[in-house]
Amino acid sequence: MEAVRYWSSVIVMAEKTDAAVHDPDAQLMLRFKDGDTEAFDRLFVKHTRSIVNFAYRFVRNREIAEELAQEIFLKVYENAAGYRIQARFTSWLYKIATNVCLNEIRKPQFRIPHQSLHASPFEGGSDEDRKFEFSTTAGPDKIFEQRDLSRIIKHALQQIPEKQRIAFILNKYQELSYSEVADVLDSSEKAVKSLIHRAKEALAERLKPLTAELLPK
Numbered sequence: 001m002e003a004v005r006y007w008s009s010v011i012v013m014a015e016k017t018d019a020a021v022h023d024p025d026a027q028l029m030l031r032f033k034d035g036d037t038e039a040f041d042r043l044f045v046k047h048t049r050s051i052v053n054f055a056y057r058f059v060r061n062r063e064i065a066e067e068l069a070q071e072i073f074l075k076v077y078e079n080a081a082g083y084r085i086q087a088r089f090t091s092w093l094y095k096i097a098t099n100v101c102l103n104e105i106r107k108p109q110f111r112i113p114h115q116s117l118h119a120s121p122f123e124g125g126s127d128e129d130r131k132f133e134f135s136t137t138a139g140p141d142k143i144f145e146q147r148d149l150s151r152i153i154k155h156a157l158q159q160i161p162e163k164q165r166i167a168f169i170l171n172k173y174q175e176l177s178y179s180e181v182a183d184v185l186d187s188s189e190k191a192v193k194s195l196i197h198r199a200k201e202a203l204a205e206r207l208k209p210l211t212a213e214l215l216p217k
Contacts, residue, residue, distance in 0.1 A: 025089035033080045044073055047090075050174060051097055057157070057169050058101040068104060072097045090176065091183035098166055098184060156206040164199035167192055
């Protein structure tokens with residue numbers, strides 16, 4: 001049985017490595033490692049928007065999210081010499097991004113900015129947040145409903161356990177596969193699926209009493 005598990009893990013790792021070798025971003029990172037600064041610029045342009053959006057989901061402040069994105073790419077720059085293709089580039093990038101964001105929100109002085117109940121949930125928000133943007137053709141009641149639901153979802157995300165929240169954000173909003181999320185979290189795909197399932201359950205539980213108030217009587 002142990003031998004079967006060993007060879008299964010070897011096969012999975014070989015498949016991941018093979019996929020990563022054909023990852024164009026990983027190839028760009030290798031070129032940068034060899035001194036091609038233009039390759040780094042291309043990676044920065046391609047991924048900076050997603051990284052800002054990712055950071056925003058932790059800090060809820062656009063300016064801080066942009067500063068964190070700069071810090072994340074600085075770490076990518078500084079760690080280029082040690083880069084090895086072991087997974088897709090995005091897995092490595094989001095591992096750095098996750099550590100930077102968690103360090104930020106764990107600071108004793110960190111506080112998620114308060115947002116007025118009357119403010120639009122999209123003021124200063126990320127591009128990803130605008131996926132939930134309400135239709136301007138909807139009536140006032142519908143707009144109010146959608147605005148409150150969006151704000152409630154954001155708040156509920158902050159209340160679930162850290163690992164569940166990270167796995168959920170990486171999978172749903174950053175669109176990483178279970179395998180990629182597992183690489184970021186140094187975990188197994190089975191564990192990641194469990195985390196995401198529990199995150200959905202926790203969100204549903206927290207949203208149930210709040211969203212009920214917004215539903216038509």
